[in-house]
Amino acid sequence: MVAKESPATQSRRQAYDSFADLYPNSSAPVYKLQFNPKDKTPKYKQIVQSVITDIERGVLKNNEQLPSISELSVEYYLARDTVEKAYRELRELGYITSVQGKGYYVLSQATPKLKILLIFNKLSSYKKIIYYAFLKALGDKATVDLQIHHYSACHFREIIEKNLGKYNYYVVMPHFTQDLDKANYMETLESIPAHELVLLDKDVQELTEPRLSVYQNFDKDICESLENAQDLLMKYNRLVLILPGDGNYPTEIAHGFRSFCVNYNKEFGIKENALQENLQEGTAYVVIEETDLSELVKKVRQSPYELGHEIGIISFNETTLKELLNITVITTDFEAMGYTAASLLLDNQRIKVKNPFYMIRRGSL
Structure with a gap:
């Protein structure tokens, strides 16, 4: 069922039809408002906000002519008083100026950013x-x-x-x-x-x-990075990816890791954290979170194994702390x-x- 128009809306629609009959070849105003009739913001405020935003965006240029009060009234089925109130506020704020007998123009001296x-x-x-x-x-x-x-x-x-x-x-x-x-x-x-x-x-x-x-x-990056480190990874027969299970990391990381391990016949595992990990000689870890990195470094220091020999660690994303700890990283720029x-x-x-x-x-x- 189509909603029945109010008398005021009907009157404005009739004015639009009359305008179109009188000027069949006239085009609609070039400038389009960011206007939503269902928005609870007062209509005149929406006009003000739209014009200011588009001046700041550079959509409306300095000295550009705005649609007339009649044009906006007809185009958006608005009362003339609503448009007049909006233009009056814009003029008071210094965003537009009016020229008698010609209309309203953008007044913006600053180069828009x-x-x-x-x-x-x-x-x-x-x-x-x-x-x-x-x-x-x-x-x-x-x-x-x-x-x-x-x-x-x-x-x-x-x-x-x-x-x-x-x-x-x-x-x-x-x-x-x-x-x-x-x-x-x-x-x-x-x-x-x-x-x-x-x-x-x-x-x-x-x-x-x-x-x-x-x-x-993510898929290709991790696989290629591990391939480029084959000379270092040869001494490890097992790789483990520590990837948190909260879903906040791209699944492509696991895909790329798995592809490398399968292609190079490496035993591998994917775990959510390092808390329950029992270190095995000949294992290299790829670690995403710094909390898991800290846990692994602590476990290595408490074990008989030496980091970089019996146990390897690769961490995601470079930080100053990883540089100080002498941790190998794979990272984007x-x-x-x-x-x-x-x-x-x-x-x-x-x-x-x-x-x-x-x-x-x-x-x-």
């Missing part, structure tokens, strides 16, 4: 490296807001629904493990225009339209990831770039 929403899955020391490299590469050309979705597809959807249309770019780390039965993160990603979406750290192959992506290939994403974004590129991944050899292997 790009507005970017950066959405991480979590905060960590590695994410901070990416964040600061991203900011440094952007310089004064953009302003960046940061939000965290905490692996939640539902929370990610809420962030996008609240902010869609307010930024030039949405830079997203698409790692999701929670609420997948309640929210389809693919639908949320697809709701972002392809030219505004930047994928960071992980690519999403299902997205078909060209978009900028700076990613890790987090600084390069942030810098590359920002540089390509500024160049308006829509390409996929695999981020560098490498091993730092130290005494623990």
Whole structure:
């Protein structure tokens, strides 16, 4: 059943029809408001927020003419008083000016900066490296807001629904493990225009339209890193991956690890933590979490085995502490990831770039 229109809405629709009859060749206003009739925010406030946001995004340029009061009234079925109130507030705030007999114009002397929403899955020391490299590469050309979705597809959807249309770019780390039965993160990603979406750290192959992506290939990266360390791994007949079972790490890590072990005839195991691990001579561990790294180092020091000889350890992601402990690491270049994403974004590129991944050899292997 179609809802019955109110008399006021009917009157405005009739005005629109009359306008179209009188000017059959006239085009609708070029500028489109970020306007939602169901939003509880007062309609005039929505107009004000839309114009300010689009001036800041650079969608509306200095001296650009805005739609007239009549045009906005007809286009969005609004009372003239509502549009007049919005334009009056925008003029008082200094965002627009009016020229008698001509209309309303954008009044913005400052060069607009790009507005970017950066959405991480979590905060960590590695994410901070990416964040600061991203900011440094952007310089004064953009302003960046940061939000965290905490692996939640539902929370990610809420962030996008609240902010869609307010930024030039949405830079997203698409790692999701929670609420997948309640929210389809693919639908949320697809709701972002392809030219505004930047994928960071992980690519999403299902997205078909060209978009900028700076990613890790977790499966291939770990397999190739272990292959390149074959000279060091020859003295170990057994490999164990310590991969937490909370689902917050890409499953591709386990796939790549398993592929290497099968291809090189290595006995292997995958465990969720190192707490119950009984050390066996000739075993090398690949460790994701620093808590498990600490547990393994402690166990080795309490055993008759020597680290880097009877027991080997490879840790994910470089830190100063691992350097001091002489721990071999396999790591992506987090600084390069942030810098590359920002540089390509500024160049308006829509390409996929695999981020560098490498091993730092130290005494623990």
